[in-house]
Amino acid sequence: MTKSVNEHYPAKGRVIIHLDMNAFYCSVHEAEEPEKYKNRPTAVSGSVEQRKGIIVTCSYTARSKGIKTGMNVRQALQLCPELILIKPDFTLYRKYSHGFMAIARQYTPLVEAVSIDECYMDITGSKMFGSPLDIAASLQQRIMSEWSLPCSIGLAPNKLLAKMASDMKKPNGLTVLRIRDVRQVLWDKSCDTLFGIGKKTADKLLKLNIRTIGQLAGTDEKMLIKQFGVVGSWMKAAAHGIDHGEVNPNRELNKSIGHTTTLPADLTAREDVYRVLLNLADQTGRRLRRQKLVATTVQLTIRNPDMTTITRSHTLGAPTQTSEEFYKEACRLYDKHWKVGEPIRLLGITLQNLKLLEETALQLDLFSYEQQPRKEALTKAMDQLRDKYGEDAVLTAGMLGDDPSTLIRNKRIRGTSLQKDDSLLYIDE
Secondary structure, rough: OOOOOHHHOOOOOEEEEEEEEEHHHHHHHHOOOOHHHHHEEHHHHHHHHOEEEEEEOOOOOHHOOOOOOEEEHHHHHHHHHEEEEOOOOOHHHHHHHHHHHHHHHOOOOOOEEEEEEEEEEOOOOOOHHHOHHHHHHHHHHHHHHHHOEEEEEEOOOOHHHHHHHHHHOOOOEEEOHHHHHHHHHHHOOEEEHOOEEEEEHHHHHHHHHOOOOHHHHHOOOOHHHHHHHHHHHHHHHHHHOOOOOOOOOOOOOOOOOEEEEEEEEEEHHHHHHHHHHHHHHHHHHHHHHHEEEEEEEEEEEEEEEOEEEEEEEEEEEEOOHHHHHHHHHHHHHHHHHOOOOOOOEEEEEEEEEEEEEEHHHOOOOOOOOOOOOHHHHHHHHHHHHHHHHHOOOOEEEHHHHHHHHHHHHOOOOOOOOOOOOOOOOOOOO
């Protein structure tokens, strides 16, 4: 006997979809110019003309030839001389992102965009569109027919398992992962494959002789809390496939604002690093002020050529929206935490602990309070000039250079990170 649609939905609980575009940037270029890129090895690179830098993302054809995200362009061309390098175009990527998100919202108002190329959907109340599998299949078909984009879909009772499921089959995958499947499907995998557990946490678990998700599920919760704090309790639940996070369509657009730039050649000189940080601080400050926000915490991200990444942050004494303050703090963090002469492949500045300007009392500096209103007036005037005539209308000499940090003033070629944040040229799909 055929089940009714209602029987495909739980009496209690939810039905969650994680929708993830496949090789999004390359897929967009293929959709725009199929005669040029379809079924060919392509890669979006931060420095096409110089043929330097890293691979931001690559097509599945390129991946079949050994090309990987984060690989040096020179190395990639040695592996695949016919690799087509493409300039990033984030105006185009945003157009396609808005397109597939609009399709998702036709099935449910509960759509939470988590980056330019992925979103969660709560379809518990979407029975009118058919069973969960019907909806998932329809989504894939429509996104392909209307936007020529391949996507993978995870279908599960919560966000954690939906995300894990969407990663299991790429491209064009559709995977169902239920809590009763967790023991068989996930428990033999290493802890770092559990979404939300990073390398450092996995390494610490390894030192505790906890190698697999199954072993993590069987570990005493009190011990985990002792070692990891409240995160330990979350890890124990997650290893059992339990997640109570809700799909939030009104998710804050910015919990942080930042830019990250991958460099075409490794930097070692302090003055070169300072110049890049100046450009990064300038644009993060611009975006902060445009959104009428202030920040209290400055975070610096540094990655070396072997892709090891460190992040260091400092909370200021008072909230501010001044690029100069962000620049000074980033330079201080660099001087404190990085050995001069060690090569740097990537730099980033992220502003955190954001608040609305109108709800914040900005603190006047005791020794410069007379100059502060003049500085604010000058900053406002410069912002207005750049709003009207473009980001390059007013620059300081220190911002000039030929590295990619100078390009983040161009909206067409600056990127977005996995946190829905406008960072330059680094996304791992």
